Amino acid sequence: MNNAVEVAKGIYWVGVNDKETDLFEALWPLPRGVAYNSYLVTGEKVALIDTVKAFFLTDLVSKVKRLLGEDKPIDYLVVNHMEPDHSGSIKILKTLYPGLKIICNGQTVKMLENFYSVTDDVVQIKDGEEIDLGGHVLKFFLTPMVHWPETMMTYDKTTKTLFSCDAFGGFGCLEGGIFDDEVDMSYYEGEILRYFSNIVGRYSDQVQTAIAKLGDVDIKIVAPSHGPIHRSKPEHIIRLYDRWSRHETECGAVIVYGSMYGNTAKLANAAARELAREEINHIIVHDAARDHVSFIIRDIWRYRGLILASCTYNTMPFPPMADLMAHLENKKMKNRLIGIMGNYTWSPGIMKRLKDFAQTSGKWELLSPEVVIQSSPKDEDYTKAAELGKNMAQRLKACQ
Numbered sequence: 444m445n446n447a448v449e450v451a452k453g454i455y456w457v458g459v460n461d462k463e464t465d466l467f468e469a470l471w472p473l474p475r476g477v478a479y480n481s482y483l484v485t486g487e488k489v490a491l492i493d494t495v496k497a498f499f500l501t502d503l504v505s506k507v508k509r510l511l512g513e514d515k516p517i518d519y520l521v522v523n524h525m526e527p528d529h530s531g532s533i534k535i536l537k538t539l540y541p542g543l544k545i546i547c548n549g550q551t552v553k554m555l556e557n558f559y560s561v562t563d564d565v566v567q568i569k570d571g572e573e574i575d576l577g578g579h580v581l582k583f584f585l586t587p588m589v590h591w592p593e594t595m596m597t598y599d600k601t602t603k604t605l606f607s608c609d610a611f612g613g614f615g616c617l618e619g620g621i622f623d624d625e626v627d628m629s630y631y632e633g634e635i636l637r638y639f640s641n642i643v644g645r646y647s648d649q650v651q652t653a654i655a656k657l658g659d660v661d662i663k664i665v666a667p668s669h670g671p672i673h674r675s676k677p678e679h680i681i682r683l684y685d686r687w688s689r690h691e692t693e694c695g696a697v698i699v700y701g702s703m704y705g706n707t708a709k710l711a712n713a714a715a716r717e718l719a720r721e722e723i724n725h726i727i728v729h730d731a732a733r734d735h736v737s738f739i740i741r742d743i744w745r746y747r748g749l750i751l752a753s754c755t756y757n758t759m760p761f762p763p764m765a766d767l768m769a770h771l772e773n774k775k776m777k778n779r780l781i782g783i784m785g786n787y788t789w790s791p792g793i794m795k796r797l798k799d800f801a802q803t804s805g806k807w808e809l810l811s812p813e814v815v816i817q818s819s820p821k822d823e824d825y826t827k828a829a830e831l832g833k834n835m836a837q838r839l840k841a842c843q
């Protein structure tokens with residue numbers, strides 16, 4: 444989109460679409476790109492809420508100038524978050540608008556200096572403080588660790604718009620539509636969960652604190668820094684975030700296998716078939732070597748059941764499985780059911796690593812039987828894999 448889009452009276456989306464970056468944070472694939480949403484709040488004074496990745500500054504500024512006119516300045520830049528997908532343009536923006544005052548909190552100040560050597564015109568605000576723009580009043584809510592220590596949200600009291608930065612946002616460019624009632628939300632909700640689970644989810648306790656802090660705030664529009672703007676059902680995305688950060692899961696199972704020659708995959712498929720026979724109809728089977736870990740983590744965050752099936756590689760779990768387990772340990776997920784299946788030919792240590800993972804990852808319940816095979820599954824191995832699938836199905840039925 445070439446021009447600003449009105450979000451509410453006096454508030455405009457001036458964000459950009461990034462289809463150039465293939466990996467967000469150099470880690471997470473972007474099959475349909477990502478949007479960096481900036482917003483212009485135009486009262487007697489003008490405030491820009493967050494910037495965009497540096498490469499896209501021209502696009503942002505051209506939208507602002509088409510809206511305001513060439514000579515009208517931006518008075519304030521509100522920095523909700525310092526990760527460079529939002530802060531990357533600050534230094535150049537400050538040179539384009541020398542009178543720009545940078546509104547941020549105490550945690551942000553040192554980051555501004557460390558990232559960009561910006562120290563001039565920095566205005567430090569406190570939690571709950573307000574700035575009157577004349578026609579719009581901005582109130583600031585400090586929400587540390589959603590996603591970094593300096594993270595905060597900005598609320599326009601006049602239009603009841605919450606600029607939530609990373610929270611409630613997700614991957615995917617805005618392709619024409621920018622509002623939840625203009626786009627296919629089934630796609631974006633999947634990408635919002637992928638963003639949450641991989642990037643913010645480790646800090647679920649802090650997300651809960653932030654949601655509680657916003658409990659009495661009348662929110663008509665949720666305007667995140669990525670993905671669609673929620674104006675038709677703002678409470679829906681807040682409710683989803685609340686559920687995800689409470690580790691509330693849906694009744695389904697994810698089975699992830701790491702299989703060099705297809706033998707361990709056969710065990711995974713036997714468990715999946717039994718889950719289906721037992722009428723569990725949300726089953727996702729991932730090949731750890733071929734499906735990107737961010738999608739696997741997203742699906743594991745969603746569903747209550749997880750079965751890991753790994754072969755052995757050089758005495759260790761198959762490397763993509765080891766990588767997945769390390770990610771899962773870092774995310775601090777809770778309240779899942781887990782089953783484990785291992786395969787080895789000459790080094791029998793696989794079950795110990797799987798079991799250590801299952802027992803040390805927060806509050807996961809290890810289901811029986813543990814399935815261990817040598818080289819290729821025999822009839823009794825298929826029977827055991829099916830038994831694990833059946834046991835998990837019976838536990839999952841309890842939550843259906």
Ligand code: FEO
Pocket residue numbers: 524526528529590591609668669
């Ligand atoms: Fe979208 Fe934490 O940056």
